[in-house]
Amino acid sequence: xxxxxxxxxxxxxxxxxxxxxxxxxxxxxxxxxxxxxxxxxxxxxxxxxxxxxxxxxxxxxxxxxxxxxxxxxxxxxxxxxxxxxxxxxxxxxxxxxxxxxxxxxxxxxxxxxxxxxxxxxxxxxxxxxxxxxxxxxxxxxxxxxxxxxxxxxxxxxxxxxxxxxxxxxxxxxxxxxxxxxxxxxxxxxxxxxxxxxxxxxxxxxxxxxxxxxxxxxxxxxxxxxxxxxxxxxxxxxxxxxxxxxxxxxxxxxxxxxxxxxxxxxxxxxxxxxxxxxxxxxxxxxxxxxxxxxxxxxxxxxxxxxxxxxxxxxxxxxxxxxxxxxxxxxxxxxxxxxxxxxxxxxxxxxxxxxxxxxxxxxxxxxxxxxxxxxxxxxxxxxxxxxxxxxxxxxxxxxxxxxxxxxxxxxxxxxxx
Amino acid sequence: xxxxxxxxxxxxxxxxxxxxxxxxxxxxxxxxxxxxxxxxxxxxxxxxxxxxxxxxxxxxxxxxxxxxxxxxxxxxxxxxxxxxxxxxxxxxxxxxxxxxxxxxxxxxxxxxxxxxxxxxxxxxxxxxxxxxxxxxxxxxxxxxxxxxxxxxxxxxxxxxxxxxxxxxxxxxxxxxxxxxxxxxxxxxxxxxxxxxxxxxxxxxxxxxxxxxxxxxxxxxxxxxxxxxxxxxxxxxxxxxxxxxxxxxxxxxxxxxxxxxxxxxxxxxxxxxxxxxxxxxxxxxxxxxxxxxxxxxxxxxxxxxxxxxxxxxxxxxxxxxxxxxxxxxxxxxxxxxxxxxxxxxxxxxxxxxxxxxxxxxxxxxxxxxxxxxxxxxxxxxxxxxxxxxxxxxxxxxxxxxxxxxxxxxxxxxxxx
Numbered sequence: 001x002x003x004x005x006x007x008x009x010x011x012x013x014x015x016x017x018x019x020x021x022x023x024x025x026x027x028x029x030x031x032x033x034x035x036x037x038x039x040x041x042x043x044x045x046x047x048x049x050x051x052x053x054x055x056x057x058x059x060x061x062x063x064x065x066x067x068x069x070x071x072x073x074x075x076x077x078x079x080x081x082x083x084x085x086x087x088x089x090x091x092x093x094x095x096x097x098x099x100x101x102x103x104x105x106x107x108x109x110x111x112x113x114x115x116x117x118x119x120x121x122x123x124x125x126x127x128x129x130x131x132x133x134x135x136x137x138x139x140x141x142x143x144x145x146x147x148x149x150x151x152x153x154x155x156x157x158x159x160x161x162x163x164x165x166x167x168x169x170x171x172x173x174x175x176x177x178x179x180x181x182x183x184x185x186x187x188x189x190x191x192x193x194x195x196x197x198x199x200x201x202x203x204x205x206x207x208x209x210x211x212x213x214x215x216x217x218x219x220x221x222x223x224x225x226x227x228x229x230x231x232x233x234x235x236x237x238x239x240x241x242x243x244x245x246x247x248x249x250x251x252x253x254x255x256x257x258x259x260x261x262x263x264x265x266x267x268x269x270x271x272x273x274x275x276x277x278x279x280x281x282x283x284x285x286x287x288x289x290x291x292x293x294x295x296x297x298x299x300x301x302x303x304x305x306x307x308x309x310x311x312x313x314x315x316x317x318x319x320x321x322x323x324x325x326x327x328x329x330x331x332x333x334x335x336x337x338x339x340x341x342x343x344x345x346x347x348x349x350x351x352x353x354x355x356x357x358x359x360x361x362x363x364x365x366x367x368x369x370x371x372x373x374x375x376x377x378x379x380x381x382x383x384x385x386x387x388x389x390x391x392x393x394x395x396x397x398x399x400x401x402x403x404x405x406x407x408x409x410x411x412x413x414x415x
Numbered sequence: 416x417x418x419x420x421x422x423x424x425x426x427x428x429x430x431x432x433x434x435x436x437x438x439x440x441x442x443x444x445x446x447x448x449x450x451x452x453x454x455x456x457x458x459x460x461x462x463x464x465x466x467x468x469x470x471x472x473x474x475x476x477x478x479x480x481x482x483x484x485x486x487x488x489x490x491x492x493x494x495x496x497x498x499x500x501x502x503x504x505x506x507x508x509x510x511x512x513x514x515x516x517x518x519x520x521x522x523x524x525x526x527x528x529x530x531x532x533x534x535x536x537x538x539x540x541x542x543x544x545x546x547x548x549x550x551x552x553x554x555x556x557x558x559x560x561x562x563x564x565x566x567x568x569x570x571x572x573x574x575x576x577x578x579x580x581x582x583x584x585x586x587x588x589x590x591x592x593x594x595x596x597x598x599x600x601x602x603x604x605x606x607x608x609x610x611x612x613x614x615x616x617x618x619x620x621x622x623x624x625x626x627x628x629x630x631x632x633x634x635x636x637x638x639x640x641x642x643x644x645x646x647x648x649x650x651x652x653x654x655x656x657x658x659x660x661x662x663x664x665x666x667x668x669x670x671x672x673x674x675x676x677x678x679x680x681x682x683x684x685x686x687x688x689x690x691x692x693x694x695x696x697x698x699x700x701x702x703x704x705x706x707x708x709x710x711x712x713x714x715x716x717x718x719x720x721x722x723x724x725x726x727x728x729x730x731x732x733x734x735x736x737x738x739x740x741x742x743x744x745x746x747x748x749x750x751x752x753x754x755x756x757x758x759x760x761x762x763x764x765x766x767x768x769x770x771x772x773x774x775x776x777x778x779x780x781x782x783x784x785x786x787x788x789x790x791x792x793x794x795x796x797x798x799x800x801x802x803x804x805x806x807x808x809x810x811x812x813x814x815x816x817x818x819x820x821x822x823x824x825x826x827x828x829x830x
Contacts, residue, residue, distance in 0.1 A: 015453040017444025021436065024458060029432025038430040040468075041458040043439060049454065056471075189487060189526070207433050216433075264714075271694025272687030275708040279686025282762050282796055284710075291708035292718070293690040299679075299705040299748055303718070333714055347697050380518070381697055 002144065002170055005036050006057040010068035010078065011150055012045040022152045023067050030159065033178065034167050036063065046075040054081050058143050065163075068150030070132035072111035078147055079117055086139050088119040096124050096133045103131060125162045130154040136166070144170075178218040179225050182242045184390050185376075186414040188213050194235050194414075199228035211248055211277070211390055215241070237412035239394050248390040249277065251397040256287040256337075259400070264289045264333035265392070266304055266325035268316065268342040269358065271295060274389045289333040294325065304328030317342050317353050319371035322361030326371075330363045337364040339396045345384045358388045362399040372405045376415050387415065417559065417585060420451050421472040425483035425493060426565055427460040437567045438482050445574065448618055449582050451478065461490040469496050473558050480578075483565030485547035487526035493562055494532055501554050503534040511539050511548045518546060540577045545569040551581065559585070571622065575629070593633040594640050597657045599805050600791075601829040603628050609650055609829075614643035626663055626692070626805055630656070652827035654809050663805040664692060666812040671702040671752075674815070679704045679748035680807070681719055681740035683731065683757040684773065686710060689804045704748040709740065719743030732757050732768050734786035737776030741786075745778045752779040754811045760799045770796075773803045777814040787820045791830050802830065 007027050013019045024041045031038055039061055042053055050069060057064050069078030083090045097116040101108050108116075115132050118124060122137030127149055134148040146163060148155045183191055188208050195204050195215065203219040217225045233241050242251070256263055265274050275291035278284055294300040297316055301308050306324040314320045325340035343358025344350070356376035363369045372395065376387045398408055422442050428434045439456045446453055454476055457468055461484060472479050484493030498505045512531040516523050523531075530547050533539060537552030542564055549563040549570075561578060563570045579593070598606055603623050610619050610630070618634040632640045648656050657666070671678055680689050690706035693699055709715040712731055716723050721739040729735045740755035758773025759765070771791035778784045787810065791802045813823055 014439065015443055015456060016447045017440045017442070017453075020440045024429065024439075025432045025435045027432070028430050032431040032433075037460075038432075039460070039464060041430060043456040044454070053455075192488065205427060205431060205433065207428055214433075267687070267690075269694075270691070271699070271703075272682070272690025272706050272708065273694075275682075275687025275710070276685070276691045276800075279684075279688075279708075279710060280797065280800075284686075288686075289711040290714040290718075291687050291706075291710075293687065293694075293706035293708065295690075295694060295700060295703050295705040296748070302749075303705075303707070303747055332718055333711070334717075382695060385691075385695075 002036055002062040002167065004039050004061045005031050005063040005065065006040045006042065006061045007038065008050065008053055008057065008064065008066045009041065009043040009150075010046055010050060010066065011043065012047070014043045015045045023155065026152075026156060027065055027067075027159065030164055031167070034164070036167070046077075048077055050077055050081050051084075054085055058085055058139060058145070061143065063144045063146065063167075065146045065148065067148050067155055070115065070134070070147065070149050072114055072131075076114075079114075079119070082122075082145055082147055083119040086119045086122070086137060086145060088121050088137070090117040091120050092116050093118045093124050093133070093135075095126075099126060099133070100131060125158055127154050127158060129157065134158055134162070136163075178216055179229070180245055181215040181217070181229060182244065182246045183213045183215050183236070184211070184240045184242075184248050184394065185387050185412065186213075186236045186240060187377075190414050191215065191232075191236070194232060195228070198231045198235070199224070202228055211386055214245065236414055237408070239398060239408060240412060248393045249281070252393050252400075253281070253287065255397055255400045259336075261336040261400075262287050262289050262334075263396070264329045264335040264338045265291045266329035266338065266340040266361075267291055267293045268295060268300070268325070268340075269345040270341050270385050270388050270392075273385055274339075274341060274392055277389055277393075289335045292329050292332065300325060304332070315353065317344055317357060317359055319359050319361070319373055322359040322371045323363070323369045324361070326361035326363035327369055336366075337396065337400065338362075339392050339399075341388050341392050343384065343388055345381045345388075346378060347381065356384050358384065358391070360388075360392055360395055362396060362405070364399070367399075367402065370399060370405055372409050374409055374412070374415055391415075417451055417477040417582065419454050419476045420446050420478040420480065421455040421457065421476045422453065423465065423468055423472065423479065423481045424456065424458040424565075425461055425465060425481065426458065427462070429458045430460045438570065441567075441571060442480055442482075442574065444620070445579060446582075448620065449579070449586060451582070451586075461492075463492055465492055465496045466499075469500055473500055473554055473560070476558065478559045478561070478582075480561045480563065482563050482570055485530065485549070485562065485564050487529055487546075491529075494529075494534070497537075497560055497562055498534040501534050501537070501552060501560060503536050503552070505532040506535050507531050508533045508539050508548070508550075510541075514541060514548070515546055540573055542569050542573060544572065549573055549577070551578075575622065575631070593631050594644070595660055596630040596632070596644060597659065597661045597663075598628045598630050598651070599626070599655045599657075599663050599809065600802050600827065601628075601651045601655060602792075605829050606630065606647075606651075609647060610643070613646045613650070614639070617643055626801055629660065651829055652823070654813060654823060655827060663808045664696070667808050667815075668696070668702065670812055670815045674751075676751040676815075677702050677704050677749075678811070679744045679750040679753045680706045681744035681753065681755040681776075682706055682708045683710060683715070683740070683755075684760040685756050685800050685803050685807075688800055689754075689756060689807055692804055692808075704750045707744050707747065715740060719747070730768065732759055732772060732774055734774050734776070734788055737774040737786045738778070738784045739776070741776035741778035742784055751781075752811065752815065753777075754807050754814075756803050756807050758799065758803055760796045760803075762796065771799050773799065773806070775803075775807055775810060777811060777820070779814070782814075782817065785814060785820055787824050789824055789827070789830055806830075 125134035330338035346355030356378040540549035745753035755776040761770030
C-alpha cells in the first residue's frame with residue numbers, strides 16, 4: 001500500500017536558477033490523482049547531496065521517485081546511492097546493455113557502460129528517448145524506489161507509460177475521484193472556513209485565481225461530496241459555486257450563443273474591465289457589440305442619456321442611474337441585452353456610499369429593466385472592481401433566465 | 416559571510432501538482448548571481464512538515480529562505496516554526512499592525528491579527544501588495560532566516576527590493592549598486608540576448624510583469640552601466656526603456672496632471688483594457704473622462720461618428736478609422752486629448768491584415784490629429800492587446816510633447 005511519496009529532482013541547473021523545474025508539478029499531479037500524498041519535493045545539485053537526502057526521505061515515505069543523476073559522468077551518483085539504500089549491489093542489466101549497444105555501439109565500453117548497471121533485484125524501465133534506462137525496486141523494509149532520467153522528454157513518457165500503470169496496480173485503490181468547482185466572490189479564507197466546518201471528513205483544497213477560486217473535494221462517497229457542496233451553496237449562494245472549471249462569464253456566453261443574442265455594457269467604476277474580460281475570448285465579436293465607459297457624470301448624461309436630475313437627486317452610484325445606463329447603452333448599440341455597473345471602488349468614499357457599494361442595471365428587449373445593489377466587503381480597489389465584473393456576468397445570465405435578481409443577491413451572504 | 420542557502424516553499428497546491436512553482440528558479444537565480452550556493456529547494460505541504468525541515472536545513476546552511484505559510488489560518492505555521500528555531504517568542508510588530516489596520520480595518524481583530532506577529536529581535540519586511548509582511552533575523556548560532564509571503568506578486572517585489580539589497584550588504588562584497596529600468600514591448604528573451612551581447616561584463620537580471628519587464632544592471636562603473644543602457648535604448652527605441660520602476664502610463668499621467676488636461680479613449684481590439692488600466696489607479700477621475708469600446712463597426716459609426724465610407728474602403732483597422740475614432744471620442748466626451756486603438760488581436764486574421772497589425776489615433780485641441788501603425792510580432796491575443804495598450808500610453812505622452820510619432824515608432828525594432 002503506497003500512501004506517501006517524495007520526489008528528488010537532481011540538477012545543478014535547477015539550484016542555480018538556470019532552468020525552470022518541470023518535474024515537480026508533473027509528478028505531484030499524477031501521484032495526487034492516484035491518491036498518493038506527496039510529502040516533499042526536493043531539488044538538489046549534482047554534488048552528492050543525494051546521499052543524505054535519499055536516506056532521510058526513504059525512512060519517511062512509502063515511495064521515493066528520483067529524477068536525474070543517471071548519466072555517465074562521476075557527478076551522476078543516483079544509481080550508487082540507490083544501491084546503498086537498497087543494500088543491493090549494482091550489476092549489469094543485460095537487456096539494458098543490449099539496448100544501449102544498439103544505440104551507441106562500441107562507445108558502450110567507455111563511461112556509458114555504467115548506464116547499464118542497476119541494483120540486483122531491481123527491474124529495468126526502458127527509455128526509448130535516451131541512453132539512461134530507469135529502474136525500480138524495494139529497500140529491505142519494503143519502500144519503493146523509482147529512478148528515472150532527468151530530461152523531461154525522456155522522463156515524462158516513461159512516467160506516463162510505465163510508472164503510472166505500476167503504481168495503479170500496486171495501490172489497489174482503483175480510480176480516485178476528485179470533484180472540481182468554481183467559486184466566485186466569497187473570499188478564499190471564508191470558503192476554506194466554511195468547507196472545513198461543513199465537510200470535516202472530506203479532503204479539499206482551493207486555488208485562488210484573479211476572478212475565481214477553484215475548489216477541489218475528494219474522499220468520502222459521491223453522496224458525501226454532493227451533500228457538502230449543497231451545504232456550501234446554501235451558505236454562499238447557489239450562483240456563486242458552479243460545477244467544474246468554468247469562468248464567471250461562461251454561463252452568460254452560453255446563453256448569448258444559444259439565443260443568438262448580442263450584448264453591450266455601460267461601465268463606471270470598472271473603467272472598461274468588463275469589456276476587457278469579455279473580449280479576452282477570441283470570437284467575442286459574435287455577441288459583444290461594445291461598451292461605454294462613462295467615468296465622468298457628463299459622459300453618463302451626454303452619451304448614455306442619463307437624466308441629470310437622477311444624478312443630482314440619487315447620485316451617479318444609484319439603482320436609478322444604473323438602470324438608465326443599461327437602457328442607454330442598449331439603445332445606443334442596438335444590442336439585445338445590456339448591463340451596467342456603477343459603484344464606489346475606493347479608496348475615496350462618501351458619508352452615504354462606502355467603498356464596495358455597487359449598483360448594477362440590466363436591460364433587454366424581452367423583459368423590464370431591473371437593478372440591484374451589492375455592498376462588497378472590500379479588500380481594496382481592484383478587489384471591488386473584480387467582484388463587480390464577476391457579479392455583472394453572473395447576474396446578467398440570471399436576468400436572461402428570468403430569475404428574481406433581488407432575491408438572488410439576498411442569498412449571497414459572503415460578498 | 417553567507418555561502419550556502421536553502422529555500423523552503425510551502426504550499427499544498429504545489430505538492431498536489433495543482434500549480435507550478437514559481438519561486439524556485441526566481442530565488443536560485445538571484446542568490447546565484449550574489450555568489451550564494453543553493454544547496455536545496457524543498458517544496459512541502461501546509462501540514463506542519465515545515466517543523467522538521469526547517470530545523471534540519473538551518474543546521475546545514477548559512478541562510479534559509481521560507482516562502483508561504485504566513486496567512487491567517489491554522490495551517491499557516493511558518494511564523495511559529497521560525498520563532499521555535501530562533502528560540503525567540505512571537506510578539507506584535509507595531510508597524511506591521513498599523514499597516515494591516517490601514518488595509519483591513521477592524522477585521523484585524525480576527526484571525527488576521529496573527530499576521531502582525533514576528534519573532535522578537537527580527538526585522539519586519541513590509542509587503543505593499545498583501546496582508547502578510549515578511550521578516551528576517553538570526554538563530555542563536557548566527558544562521559539567517561528570511562520569511563516571505565507565498566503569492567509570487569507579493570514575494571517577488573519584496574525579494575528584489577528588500578532581500579537582494581540586504582544580502583548584498585551582508586555578503587561583504589561592498590555595496591552593490593544596482594540600476595533599475597522599466598522596459599516595454601520588447602520580449603524578455605530578446606532583451607536578455609541584447610543585454611548579454613551589449614554588456615557581457617555587467618551583472619543583470621530581468622523580471623517579467625504583465626505590462627513591463629524590469630531590468631536590473633549591476634557591476635562595472637556607473638559609466639559602464641550608462642553606456643550599456645544607452646546602447647540598449649539605441650537598439651530597442653528610447654521610449655521603450657525608462658529609468659526606474661515606472662509604468663507605461665506614468666509619463667502620460669504626469670503630463671496630464673501637469674497640464675491640467677483631461678483624456679478619453681476609443682478602443683476596439685483592446686475591448687476596454689486601456690480604460691481598465693487607466694482607472695486601476697485611484698484618483699484617475701481627475702483626468703480620465705471615459706472610453707467608448709466600439710467593438711462592432713456600427714458602434715464606431717453611430718456612437719463615434721466614423722464615416723461608413725472609410726470603413727468600407729480602408730477597413731475598421733486603418734489609420735483613417737483610428738483618427739476618426741480619436742476625434743469622435745474627444746468630441747463626445749469633451750476631453751482635451753484622446754487616443755484610439757483598432758487592430759487585429761487574433762487569432763482570426765485577413766489576407767491583408769495579420770494578427771498584430773494595430774493602428775493608433777491621437778487627437779487634441781492643441782495639435783492636428785495623427786496616427787501610426789505597428790505590426791507586433793504576436794505571441795497571441797493577450798500579448799497583442801497588452802502591447803497595444805502600452806503603445807497607446809507611451810505614444811500619447813510623446814504626442815503631447817510634440818514628438819514625430821512615425822519617426823518614433825520606426826526606431827522600435829523589436830516590437
